[in-house]
Amino acid sequence: MQRTGRIAHRTTKVAGERVAEGQAVLILLGGANRDPAVFPDPHRFDVTRENAGDHLAFSSGAHFCLGAALARMEGEVGLRALFDRFPDLTLDGAPHRRPTRVLRGYDAMPAHLSPATVDA
Ligand code: HEM
Structure with missing residues (x-):
């Protein structure tokens, strides 16, 4: 999920900016995940970072x-099963993103699957 929002219950300050009671605040989670003040070299995909x-x-x-x-369990089980079965999995063309803003993802990712290590 790339973004979410909140309505301020009271007038306050967020990162030095005044936010009035009732005001909507749009929060860009995707941007926060690439904050160089938190993650050095933030555009590098690295799940082994100390603070990942x-x-x-x-x-x-x-x-x-x-x-x-x-969701974490699905990712762990699903990705492990995929790479166990197709250890030589490679991209076979350019992936295509869904034209969405909140839930980002791909609607097409051509892949070369063979050889499979076990029969289906
Ligand atoms: C990779 C997968 C997923 C991602 C990235 C994700 C992301 C998020 C995010 C960012 C929020 C909070 C939105 C906010 O703060 O306004 C959220 C809320 C929620 N998610 Fe997920 N989600 C995932 C999978 C799932 C799954 C599998 C379920 C249920 C089986 C689920 C159920 C919910 C529910 C019920 C909420 C609302 C919680 C609340 O408002 O108190 N999510 N999710």
């Missing part, structure tokens, strides 16, 4: 994603 867990992809606070544990 500091990302906000599942948000934070009261509305932290209820499905985060399930």
Whole structure:
């Protein structure tokens, strides 16, 4: 998820900016995940960074994603199964992004799958 929003319950300041009660605040989670003050060389995909867990992809606070544990497990199980079965998996053409803003992802990612290590 790339962005979310909140309505201020009271007048306050966020990062030095005044936010009035009732005002909507748009939060760019995707931008925060590439903050160079938190992640050195932020555009480099590296899940082994010491602070990799500091990302906000599942948000934070009261509305932290209820499905985060399930999503992490799905990623771990699914990606492991994919790469175990197709260790030589490579891209076979340019991936294409869905034209969406909040939920970013691909609607097409051509891949070369063979050879499979086990029969289906
Ligand atoms: C990679 C997968 C997922 C990502 C990146 C993701 C991301 C997020 C984010 C950023 C929020 C918070 C939005 C906010 O702060 O306004 C959220 C909320 C939520 N997510 Fe997920 N999510 C994922 C998968 C799932 C799954 C698998 C489920 C359920 C099975 C789920 C259920 C929910 C629910 C119910 C909320 C609302 C929590 C609340 O408002 O208190 N999510 N998710």
